[in-house]
Amino acid sequence: MVAGNSVIFKPSEYTSLVGKELAKLVWQAGIPKDVFQIIYGGSRIGAMLIDQPIDMVTFTGSSAVGKEIANKCAAKLIKFSLEMGGSTPAIVCRDADLELAAGLIVKSRFENCGQVCNAVKRVFVERAVASKLTNLIVKKTKALKVGNPMDPATDVGPLVSAKQLAAFENQITRGVVQGGRILTGGRRIREGKFMAGNFHQPTVMIHVQPRIDIMSEETFGPVLPICDVDNLDQAIHYANLSPYGLTSAGFTxxxxxxxxxxxxxxxxxxxxxxxxxxxxxxxxxxLKESGFGTAGGKHGLWEFTHKRHLHFEQV
Incomplete structure (x- = not known):
């Protein structure tokens, strides 16, 4: 809208109420309802929307769906911007402030129950400090409070759906089968008030090899796999094995x-x-399978414009 466009907004079918509240705020700010419109539904509605005579699509979601959208937009020769999956590596060097690193890594990984595209999802730590960093991470992870996400005292809420919880549990199981060892967490929480929800314990896994599934897939849930490395060269090499390239982190x-x-x-x-x-x-x-185009700042604003050359002479 800032770039002069009308917008049709389709929130995720799992966060429709958030989308509804956002629309209310936009309209309360004075934006006409025909300039900002909202529709609800799942993937079928999204696909139908792209088939309409629109000028651009911007999408946040999985890489698989993003590729489908890219193909559809390319066939219509319309612009698109995609913000897709991520698997942020955190590289912890032997000279790092380990208390700082552990705190920021745990905060990033378990915020919103691990359901954040740019969250730290893999840790590569130099072997000389691996034990100390791991102990700090486990201590901080055990201190996290799981509960009602509407309670300000809660650190970790539920996963967004039963389907996502099942997929996440499968990733944990495969991680263990492929050699990972769980230090804390590792199971769904079913007791008492958690019985009806999609809650899972914050989990830390070690002895993780850089090419196993839990390191190469995007994990949308509360698990932190840790891989020991010999040196910075090896850490950078392992970090780049992922098909994703959204963000990276380093501590040194x-x-x-x-x-x-x-x-x-x-x-x-x-x-x-x-x-x-x-x-x-x-x-x-x-970069890579994490997206196409730019959001944020003036560069993101330019995505929603057409660059033109205008030449006036003697008018």
Whole structure:
């Protein structure tokens, strides 16, 4: 809308009420209802919307669905911007502030029950400090409170659906079968008030090899796999094995190591000794299977425009 466009907004079918409240705020701000419209439904409605005479599609969701949208838009020769899956690696060097690293990694991984595209989903730690970092992460993970997401005291709420919980449990099972060892968590919570919900214990897994499924797939749930590495070269190599390239994180006191992580890990953004977060004024770009196009800042605004050359002479 800031770029001068009318918008049809389709929220996820799992977050329709959030979309409804957002629409109310937009209309209360004075935006006409024909400039900002909202429709509800699942994938069938989304596919029908793309078939309409629209000028652009912007999508946030899975890489599989994003590729389908890209194909449809390409066939119509209309613009599209895709913000898809992510599997952020966190590289922890031997000179890192381990207390800082553990705190930020746990916060990133388990926020919103691990259902955040840019959350840290893989940890590569130099072997010299692996034990100490792992102990700190386990301690902080055990301290997390699972409960009602509407309670400000809650750290970890439920997964979005029973279907997502089942898929997540399958990823945990495969991780163990493929050699991972669970240090804390690892199971669905069914007792008492949690019986009817999609709750799962925050989970930390070690002895994880860099090519197993839980490291190569996107995990939308509360699990943190940790892989020990010999050195920074190996950490960067393992980080780049993922098909995703949304964001990356590094923890080190060395400027040279920080620059290597920022320049050599293939990702649209890099955060050194900092929480992985979205800054509205900065470009947000996914590489590899994480996206196409840019959100955020002036670069994101340009996505919703057509660049033209206008030449007036003697008018």
């Amino acid at each position: 006191k060395s400027k040279a190591s920080a620059e290597r992580i920022a320049n050599e890990v293939v990702a649209g953004g890099c955060y050194i000794n900092k929480d992985v977060a979205f800054y509205p004024g900065s470009p947000w770009t996914g």
